[in-house]
Amino acid sequence: MGTPRQIQSARRNGAKSVGPVTSEGKAISATNAIKHGLLAEAVVISGESPEHLAALSARFHAEFHPRTQVETHHVETMIMCRWRLHRLWEFESATLNQEIDRLAAVVDAGRRRGAQAFRNLSEHSRSLDLLTRYETNFARAFLRAHKALMELKAKEVPDWSDHIEHSVLNAVDDTPAKNEILRNEPDSDPNPVL
Numbered sequence: 001m002g003t004p005r006q007i008q009s010a011r012r013n014g015a016k017s018v019g020p021v022t023s024e025g026k027a028i029s030a031t032n033a034i035k036h037g038l039l040a041e042a043v044v045i046s047g048e049s050p051e052h053l054a055a056l057s058a059r060f061h062a063e064f065h066p067r068t069q070v071e072t073h074h075v076e077t078m079i080m081c082r083w084r085l086h087r088l089w090e091f092e093s094a095t096l097n098q099e100i101d102r103l104a105a106v107v108d109a110g111r112r113r114g115a116q117a118f119r120n121l122s123e124h125s126r127s128l129d130l131l132t133r134y135e136t137n138f139a140r141a142f143l144r145a146h147k148a149l150m151e152l153k154a155k156e157v158p159d160w161s162d163h164i165e166h167s168v169l170n171a172v173d174d175t176p177a178k179n180e181i182l183r184n185e186p187d188s189d190p191n192p193v194l
Helices: 004-016 023-030 038-042 051-062 070-103 111-124 126-151
Strands: none
Touching: 051 070, 051 111, 070 111, 070 126, 111 126
8 A cells, every 4th residue: 555645646647647549549448358368259159249349348347347356257247148138139130131031022021021020930930039038038147247246346345465365275184183083073983993
């Protein structure tokens, strides 16, 4: 922690910053929240833009400013849900458009063709039902992550600087030795047979 004078100086210097000015600087800044490309590789499918995912991620990180790793996980869940919702909406449009194009020779143009396409897909395909179900799931997951994030942000972040880590990955083996008497167990034999 800096001295009060250092803190004031840092605040004055930070207030002078207006962010990137050039389009190149803005493009670089848009990807600041992305630490690596693994998330994009796991989520972006053929025909989608990793840059659009990076921009969406940057906007969410800029809006919610996650302070801890858990808050970051909630923000990432929200990003993934939003990304997948957009994908589902595009799939729905593409599915309906494909059916509308198929009906072009049979049904008059306009809304009648769109209505017939919807009816055909509803009656003879599960695609619209599945898209609606997935849309509902992603929307609910988004809202759950948002609610959990807001609850965490309402609390003060604890100071973990003097925290002693109790991780199962580096736990000390505290199991009793083979010939050690277990005092809290009355049936324990002081001379166990091995």
